[in-house]
Structures are given as structure tokens and as C-alpha cells.
Amino acid sequence: MSGLKAMSAQRDIAIVAFHQSDCQASAGATNEVELIMPEIRAVMDQVGLHNAQDVDFVCSGSCDYLQGAAFAFVAGVDALGAVPPIRESHVEMDAAWALYESVLKIRMGHADSALIYGFAKSSPGELPIVLSQQLDPYYLAPLWVDTVSLAAMQARLMLDAGKITEADMAAVVSRSRRNAMNNPHAQLAGDLSVEALLQEAPFVSPLRRHDCSPVSDGASAMIIATVEQAEAWGKPYAILRGIDHRIESHNLCTRDLTDSPSTRRAAEAAGVADGAIDVAELYAPFSHQEIILSRALGLGEGTRVNPSGGVLAGNLMMASGLSRVGEVFQRIVSGEARRGVAHATSGPCLQHNLVAVVEAA
Amino acid sequence: MAQLAAVIGTGQTRYKTKRGDVSIAGLLREAAVNALEDAGLGFEDIDAVVIGKAPDMFEGVVMPECYLADALGANGKPMLRVHTAGSVGGSTALVAASHVQSGTFKRVLTVTYEKQSESNAMWALSTPQPFAVHLNAGAGGYFAPIIREYMRRSKAPWDVGIKVAVKDRLHGARNPLAHLHKPDITMKEVEESMMLWDPLRLLEACPSSDGACAMVIAAEDAVDSSAKPPAWIRGGAMRSEPTMYAGREEVNPRAGRDCAADVYAQAGIRDPRRDLDVAEIYVPFSWYEPMWLENLGFAEEGQGWRLTMEGATSLDEGGDIPWNPSGGVLSSNPIGASGMIRFAEAARQVRGDAGAHQVEGAKLAMGHAYGGGAQFFSMWIVGADKP
DSSP, X not given: OOOGGGGTTTOOEEEEEEEEOOOBSOOTTOOHHXXXXXXXXXXXXXXXXXXXXXXXXXXXXXXXXXXXXTTHHHHHXXXXXXXXXXXXXXXXXXXXHHHHHHHHHHHTTSOSEEEEEEEEEOTTSOHHHHGGGGSOTTTTGGGTOOHHHHHHHXXXXXXXXXXXXXXXXXXXXXXXXXXXXXXXXXXSOOOOOHHHHHTXXXXXXXXXXXXXXXXXXXXXEEEEEEHHHHHHHTOOOEEEEEEEEEEOOSOGGGSOTTSXXXXXXXXXXXXXXXXXXSEEEOOOSBHHHHHHHHHHTTOOTTOEEOTTOGGGGOOBTTTHHHHHHHHHHHHHHTTSOSEEEEEEEESTTSOEEEEEEEEEO | OOOOEEEEEEEEOOOBSOOTTSOHHHHHHHHHHHHHHHHTOOGGGOOEEEEEESOTTTTTOSSTHHHHTTTTTOTTSOEEEEOBTBTHHHHHHHXXXXXXXXXXXXXXXXXXXXXXXXXXXXXXXXXXXXXXXXXXXXXXXXXXXXXXXXHHHHTOOTTHHHHHHHHHHHHHTTOTTOSOOOTTOOHHHHHHSOEEETTEEGGGBOOOOEEEEEEEEEEGGGOTTSSSOOEEEEEEEEEEOOSOOTTOOXXXXXXXXXXXXXXXXXXXXXXXXXXXXXXXXXXXXXXXXHHHHXXXXXXXXXXXXXXXXXXXXXXXXXXXXXXOTTOHHHHOOOHHHHHHHHHHHHHHHHTTOXXXXXXXXXXXXXXXXXXXXXXXXXXXXEESSOO
């Protein structure tokens, strides 16, 4: 079994543009199309493109249940101006997987460039309850076990096994909030000490509210291309060196929830260990999950983890995974980092994980 | 450039109103196991799994790949979920093929499904939306006015739809997996069935089915495991346009014409009626056969209905270009799978694997799916000959 790394000798993929909206607790009356349009405009402007016909492929990620309508993504196409018709596809997953589909399309030679976007307005519903309907529809979904409760059980297993302490979890949150002070799109930011965080009351024990990512509305978009196309555009770019994703069993009882073997496997296939990692952006919706992921990825002292604040500072459902890749891209293009890893997750307790390696061109 | 890829296994369930004997996972596994057996492979041989279905709100399972990973042997592997409205069955096949055509994987399992008996499509399609006019409309009500416009422009006789309904049900009677088996159906029976959305009668509409369809797609150097010949993928294309825009041609959508031109160019097809041996085209409502005959270039604009009436698309009448020998969407409609069934049936034809609905000597076949307000299209061409 080979990851996309094996293909890198044939066709390198360049990330050329990225933009993310502010993470808002509520976008109010702004609808999904209105959330998407500024992000698409922003990445088009970064490259100097005018419309969706200027790229060869468009792929998006969204979730009908967050919008409360079947075929909700169809309205998203209205943000594209798809006249004349475009080559377009959609995954009912985080847009990081739309990126994956786009990479395949470029690798097979059917496109030289792609526009990717993800969006969601989670605020109108009760997100942890909505996501409980991801569970086995016969045995688990009728129990309405929400995502926070499942994550709390995972954290409890970590604590009981002595793999983390509550102070470790608070340290993740403290760093996230402090890093987010430099991120204009963050929803939650501030200078909070571990001691102060540990004074907070439990929410769903052992999780405190700050151990859980907030509910956010927004969107993000990205443009990728072959290196030749990126050179022709004449804009700074980073190389997507590897990308891979793996899913695990849905049966929580058969998984070791204190580890993430699917992340480790995806990291191997994406080539994470082939060089030093300066920066990592991890999609960890709960503080203890950042520790699980950092360990599975083998990250050491030399890696800055979630310099954006990560999703604990603002979690755009269906776009946060793509945004992790975008955050790493931006730090590489700005010269802050040479090589980074981005991660996306889906499903209860990190069931499905995607890992991407981004390098300076 | 794209690596060669071929379909080396197809698997389907029996299509029925209600498959109460299996869970959703059981339904998919049945199709997947059938496809793997056809390919001469086991789950352990599969590198990645790609699934597709219509909206999650139909069965009420959010992002069902999480739940289905175990049943499809996907644990430890990449698993992707495609959703592109009614065209999803075709799009999913194309995305699965890209896993191989990109040179990334050797063997990919792809499965699409719908379990309409555990679903309420009418409810799911009619949830009230903020800032929008509330719509309580099924697909038939949406498409009926567009069909009437086709009838007005083409001056087609009133009973063309009835002819399609009979033809596809006679085809379906040859297919043991088809949901509707009506070997004795007559024009009169269709004409006398209840008018649902003028001009569409009950028997001119697709049924609601439970079912799943699966395929194994393999790289050039991995096609030999199956006892049957491979169906080589000769071209694949997708197109999307908005549901509404000023001047949109809804009868003969540009996205469909562009998509067909793209896939024909890849496969070296100049005249689809002459160059293709058979086509499995997404016709959920009878009149979409003549409309798509024109949209896909099998007939000049305004002339598609003549092919239908002359029997050109009928297996029973010895037509030169049979459409939907499996019985088509009019005979079985597990929504999310319906597009992939078209793609898989095209593959079966060029593998000589279509049983009683085999088109003799078929070498080149087309699979087609559309969705939304006839705004999303996916198509592929498969051939017996290696390109």
C-alpha cells in the first residue's frame, strides 16, 4: 500500500493560495453562500484569477446536517459563478478530503489547478448532538451520545492510564489561547495560565469547557496547482510533499482510544519522518487529542504545535482540516518554517485522520 | 498522465422496495462481497474504499463512512465519501477510478447505496430553509414543466414517454436484479396509470428501491485476478452548473453537452450512436430518454423522440443503440446507487457479463448519471479493448 508520497517524483503539487474567514460564534443572518464567496474571492485575488473557469477543477467539503437541508452543497455552487459549466465535485467530509480528491485529479493529469473550499454554519444547531448521528444508526445513534461525552471518556482513559495529567491538558489550552492572540481569525484568545485554567469547574468530567473547541461559523478556501502552473502564475508557493488518510474501526470498544494508529499510518505514508518538522497544525477538537496526535506523529521539541491556536481557538466544521493545511502553507511561504505537517480528523474520538506534509519550494 | 485502469469486478444487490433482511451495512457488504468475488479478490487485497450516496438526511446517518468502515473492510485504509446529488453514483466511480489513474493505488473498492425503506426522501427534500421559499416538491414535480417544454419545442407525439416506460420495463424483465418485473406491460397499462405530474404517469416514474452497487477498479498490472475480461476505462468526465441563472437552457443543459463532448474526446468517439454499442443512461422519468438522446448527441435537437419511437434504443426491437438494457432507473432506483449501476452495467456489457440483457458483441459502452435540477453530470466510457 502506498501513499501519495510515491507519486511525488512524477508531479509535485504546489499550494498557491489560502484564505480563511474569522471564526464567529454566530454568523447571524449570513448564509452559507455569503460565507463562501469572500473566501473564494480572496484566494482568486491572491493568484490573480477572475473566476472558477480559470481553474481546471473545483472540489468542496460540507455537511448537509449542519445546514439542515438535503443537497445543501448545491447552493454552494452558486458562490462559484459556474457559467459556463465547470468540472466540480464534492465530499460530505472536511474539505481536507476535497483537497485529497483534487490532488488525485491533478496527479492523473486531468487538471493542472484546483480550487478547494469548505464551509459550515454550525451555530443554528446543537453540534455535539448533531454529530451523535454519525454513530451506528441501530445501536449507538438512538442513545444520542454526544461528541463531548465520547471525548470525555477518551480523556478519562488517558488520565487513568497515566498517559496525561489534567495539567497537561490545561497546558495545551493555555498555549492555544496565547498563540491565538496573534491570529486575527481566532474566536478565543488570551493569556491564561495553567493554574487559572485548572481552577475552572468540570463541564463533562474530566473535560472543562476550555478543553473543548468552540462552535464556529465560517469557511476557508485554497488553490493548488502543478509546480509548472504555479511558476506560470508567478506567485509564491509551497510544495505539498505527501498526503494520506486512514480510517479506523467504528467500534470504540475495539480501538485503543489513547493512541491514534491511523494517524501514525497516514504519517508514514505521507513521509512525515523524512525530515525535521518545524511546525504542525493539528485538528484536535479536544485538548487531550492534541497530545495523542503529537505522539502519533512523533513530534518533538523542535516542532511548534498549533501556532495559529488550532481549533481550540475556533473550529470551522468542514473547513478546519483544510485550514490546518493552509496555516502551514502560510508559515512556509512567509519564511517562518521550512517544513510542516498538517492534520485533519473526522468521526468520533479521532476515527479518521488525514496527514499532509508541506515543504518550502 | 492518467494511468490505465479497468473495472475487474461488479457486484449488486437485488433491488426491492424493502430489504428488511439486512441492515444498511449488510446491504453494502452484500454488494461489496459480490464485486470482490467477481474480481477474484478479498477485502485484504483492497488498498482504498470510496463510497457514495444521496443526502445523509435520507437515512439519517451523518457521514456514514464512519459507521460503514468495518463492514467494508476499510479499517487502516483510506476511505472517502463522495456526494454530488443524483449524479453521485457516477461521480463516486470516477473518484474511485482517480485513485488508480493517479498511480496511487492498485485496487480500489467503490460502493454506493440507498436504503429508501429506512428513509423519508420527501421529508428530507422539503425541510424549511431560512431566507428561501419553502418547497414541497419531489423530483417529478420539478422536471414535469421542463418535459412539457421539450414536448412543445420538439412537437413529439404525446406517447413517447409511454413507449420508454414500456421499453425499459421489458428490459428490466430480463434482469433478475431489477426491482420491477413487468414482462407483460403494455402501452395501455402505462397510459391508464395514475397521472402524477402531467405529463408523467405513475408508470413513467422510477420506483423507490433499497439497494447497493459496488465495483473493483484496478491498475493495468492488476487486472488478471478476475476470470472475466476487464472493462477498460476509456474516458471520464464531470460537469456542474448552477440550478438557476438567467437564460439557463433547462431542456438541453449545457453542462450535459459539455460533459459528453469531453468524455467522447477522451474515448475517440465522433458519432456516439454509431461508435457506441450500448448505453446505460440515467432516465428516472420516461421523457428523459428522448431529451438525453439529444443532449448526448445521439440525435439532432428535436429528433430524439424519433429514435425512441423507431425502436432504436430497444433490445427487444433489435435497435442499433440499446439504451438501458438492464431496465434502467425506471426499473430500479436506489438513488445514491442508481448512477453507479449505470456505470457498472456499462462495464458488464463490455465484459460480456450481462446475461439475458447482454447486447451481443458489445465492445464500447457509456455510463451516465445526472442530478440536482439536471445540473450535475458524470459520464464514463468503458471498452473491451485496451486503449
